[in-house]
Amino acid sequence: MKTVLVTGAAGFIGAWTARALVERGDRVIGLDNFNSYYDPRLKRDRVKALIPGVPIRTVDMANGAALRRALRRDRVDKICHLGAQAGVRYSITHPLVYEKSNALGTLNMLEWARERGVGTFVFASSSSVYGDNKKVPFSVDDRVDHPVSLYAATKRANELTAHVYHHLYGIHCTGLRFFTVYGPWGRPDMAYYSFTKAVLEGKPIDVFNHGRMKRDFTYISDIVSGVLAALDRNDSWGIYNLGNNQPVTLDRFIRAIEAATGIKARRRLRPHQPGDVVATWADIESSTRRLDYRPTVDIETGVRRFVDWYLDYCS
Numbered sequence: 546m547k548t549v550l551v552t553g554a555a556g557f558i559g560a561w562t563a564r565a566l567v568e569r570g571d572r573v574i575g576l577d578n579f580n581s582y583y584d585p586r587l588k589r590d591r592v593k594a595l596i597p598g599v600p601i602r603t604v605d606m607a608n609g610a611a612l613r614r615a616l617r618r619d620r621v622d623k624i625c626h627l628g629a630q631a632g633v634r635y636s637i638t639h640p641l642v643y644e645k646s647n648a649l650g651t652l653n654m655l656e657w658a659r660e661r662g663v664g665t666f667v668f669a670s671s672s673s674v675y676g677d678n679k680k681v682p683f684s685v686d687d688r689v690d691h692p693v694s695l696y697a698a699t700k701r702a703n704e705l706t707a708h709v710y711h712h713l714y715g716i717h718c719t720g721l722r723f724f725t726v727y728g729p730w731g732r733p734d735m736a737y738y739s740f741t742k743a744v745l746e747g748k749p750i751d752v753f754n755h756g757r758m759k760r761d762f763t764y765i766s767d768i769v770s771g772v773l774a775a776l777d778r779n780d781s782w783g784i785y786n787l788g789n790n791q792p793v794t795l796d797r798f799i800r801a802i803e804a805a806t807g808i809k810a811r812r813r814l815r816p817h818q819p820g821d822v823v824a825t826w827a828d829i830e831s832s833t834r835r836l837d838y839r840p841t842v843d844i845e846t847g848v849r850r851f852v853d854w855y856l857d858y859c860s
């Protein structure tokens with residue numbers, strides 16, 4: 546039995562990943578600081594519902610001394626580093642939070658791995674590292690040196706820092722570039738959540754860039770299967786796209802919400818937002834070949850599952 550330390554375990558992807566690890570018989574230790582970027586009650590409820598009984602170390606990864614103290618008794622075989630300050634738009638107004646949680650937090654986790662002889666470090670990167678890449682689909686061989694938000698810059702920095710720890714200390718590091726992940730227990734700051742809430746409350750939704758956006762929405766269970774495969778494969782160094790390879794227009798996505806809720810959305814067309822990219826689309830050829838990663842959930846099915854959960858949780 547392996548012990549996996551999951552950072553961001555109270556978060557959307559972290560809680561589902563931790564649950565899948567427990568279900569297949571791994572031992573899991575969670576770590577999270579339960580910050581209030583969005584309602585921490587949702588984080589506590591996720592932990593209760595998805596990973597009851599899993600020990601959670603409550604600590605800020607940006608504080609190296611506190612991190613060491615919190616983990617002093619823990620022996621772990623692998624780290625699944627999903628904790629971070631997420632969100633592109635918030636990084637426009639709060640750049641320092643991203644440097645702390647993402648750049649310094651990740652460095653502290655890698656230092657801890659080095660000090661404690663942890664050999665495997667699988668971490669969350671993001672499709673945002675591709676910036677405004679015009680070539681689609683986005684391949685892991687594309688250049689990623691033109692980020693357009695500080696969130697993206699810190700995610701790319703994480704990849705570079707991890708490479709250093711792989712090179713200098715032989716830690717097996719794999720970066721996973723997630724593409725717009727959605728599903729039950731998801732994040733209130735993301736459009737699928739806020740649009741669903743607004744539609745159900747009869748409020749208008751802001752459709753940015755006049756709806757001319759495409760996102761490669763990826764359902765949570767598909768992402769989790771990719772994360773587990775990366776932990777098992779244990780590449781000495783690897784970068785993978787975890788997307789759906791099926792970009793969806795904002796309009797189709799809103800229609801999926803309308804179908805699932807049975808309510809017509811009131812669309813309010815808005816201009817392009819700084820830091821947003823127009824389209825994302827993952828090339829998943831190498832993820833399929835090496836991780837046997839095969840996403841299966843389409844947007845209509847995934848949104849319906851999300852809306853069912855939302856109605857149950859928020860009623």
Ligand SMILES: NC(=O)c1ccc[n+]([C@@H]2O[C@H](COP(=O)([O-])OP(=O)(O)OC[C@H]3O[C@@H](n4cnc5c(N)ncnc54)[C@H](O)[C@@H]3O)[C@@H](O)[C@H]2O)c1
Nearest residue numbers: 553555556557558578580605606628629646669723725726
């Ligand atoms: N959801 C997506 O669409 C998406 C897309 C690309 C990348 N990612 C990345 O995937 C990972 C998980 O994202 P998520 O959607 O589950 O977000 P989330 O915000 O739900 O989860 C992140 C968790 O990390 C915790 N955290 C943040 N800063 C911390 C710190 N300094 N110390 C300890 N804990 C801290 C938060 O409290 C939160 O519970 C993140 O690294 C994110 O950047 C997510």
